Amino acid sequence: MLLISAELVLPITRPPIANGAVLVSGRRFREIGARTALKQKYPEAEELHHQLLMPGLVNAHTHIELSGLPLLAPQKSFTDWLIQIIEQKLALDPAGIEREARLALKNALALGITSLGDIVSLPVVLGAHQQGKLFSTVFFELTGMRDKDVQSRISQAKSVLGKHNFRLGNSRFGISPHAPYSASLTLFQAAKQMAEKHGLGVCTHLAETREEDDFIRSGSGPILKRLYPLVGWSRLKPAPSLVSPAQYLAQFIDRNLTLVHCVEISEDDLEIISRSRAVVHCPRSNLNLTGKLSPVPKMLRSGVKVALGTDSPASAGDANLWNEMKKVLELRKEYPGGEIKPSEILEMATINGGRAIFREHELGSLEPGKIANLLALKIGYLSADTEKTASSIIQSGPTEIEAVYLAGKRV
Secondary structure (H helix, E strand, O other): EEEEEEEEEEOOOOOOEEEEEEEEEEEEEEEEEHHHHHHHHHOEEEEEEEEEEEEEEEEEOOOHHHOOOOOOOOOOOHHHHHHHHHHHHOOHEEEEHHHHHHHHHHHHOOOOEEEEEEOOOOOOHHHHHOOOOOOEEEEEEEEEEEEHHHHHHHHHHHHHHHHHOEEEOOOOEEEOOOOOEEOOOHHHHHHHHHHHHHOEEEEEEEEOHHHHHHHHHOOOOHHHHHHHHHHHOOOOOOOOOOHHHHHHHHHHHHOEEEEEOOOOOOOHHHHHHHOEEEEOOOOOHHHHHHHOOOHHHHHOOOOOEEOOEEEEEHHOOOHHHHHHHHHHHHOOOOOOOOOOOOOHHHHOOOHHHHHHHOOOOOOOOOOOOOOOOOEOOOOOOOOOOHHHHHHHHHHHHHHHHEEEEOOOEOO
């Protein structure tokens, strides 16, 4: 057994513990409490001491298969950016993609990111996850707007995931119909049925840009005119739905669906997305591509569990979750609908991220029975004021990491 103690322990789901400790047995937390009491109860446990302990970070939305791409400006429109992504992705070498994916996983761990919600469309990336150490959820991506293609897409997903027995080392599988403009309602239905049968979590991109909103409402615009011909859907002419993307997918939004982005969200949409498992906010990507922020304060007040993600380096510049946390902290008073507290940002990067990737019962907080993923930090300022300490942690960033513990072992 290992006793890891600190001047301050931040469990996230309960108040901070001054002069606290966590007892690790095997790969999981056994007890959490006062250091003195745990030392007396378990005198045989080896002790390691730090200034501050908190859970490992959860990057709830990323695309590590795009790690080899540079930051791409949105050009004239979001559709133009998507076309750039598709063209550059097609030009990437499979061996290079896997190499960059392995490096991305290694870099994540060095930053204290112990879990990812990774969207994968290329099976070559699954090998990197299988050999990696992180406790992630890998969402296999599905696209297709023609109903006749649905069965082949589902069969392909079952084949790819089945080759790995629906498990990737420490990681789990999920499934991801890409977005309402790239996956038909029939494909969403089939994906949800597959997920229920195999115990998979589901996530999708939703309401990311005004172009998506316009397309769903009107069935026209640059997505139809420029993106569809590129991917072989030039003959498709979707009927106008006359509703928002959230309303369009309302029948599928429940506790087994995580939503990503949700920038173009109206007051009427809030009730719909509050039925989701979580919403993943990707501030740097949204600002780069749309110049807008999600109405996070309104979501929080509506009961939405908001997590944080980096999206891809092509839209955010890197996969450093600390930079997302700093961006939210910097703009916390400028969000539509109110202000975000520093402690809420830490929740977004830990326990809410665990929920978004369908692993909150294992990850994201310091609780008995959970996997012992920990960050030990040495920051410049510890305060009895939780908000001041949270702010100091975010501002200090990864340079103040003393140690990362993965499943109870220092890495």
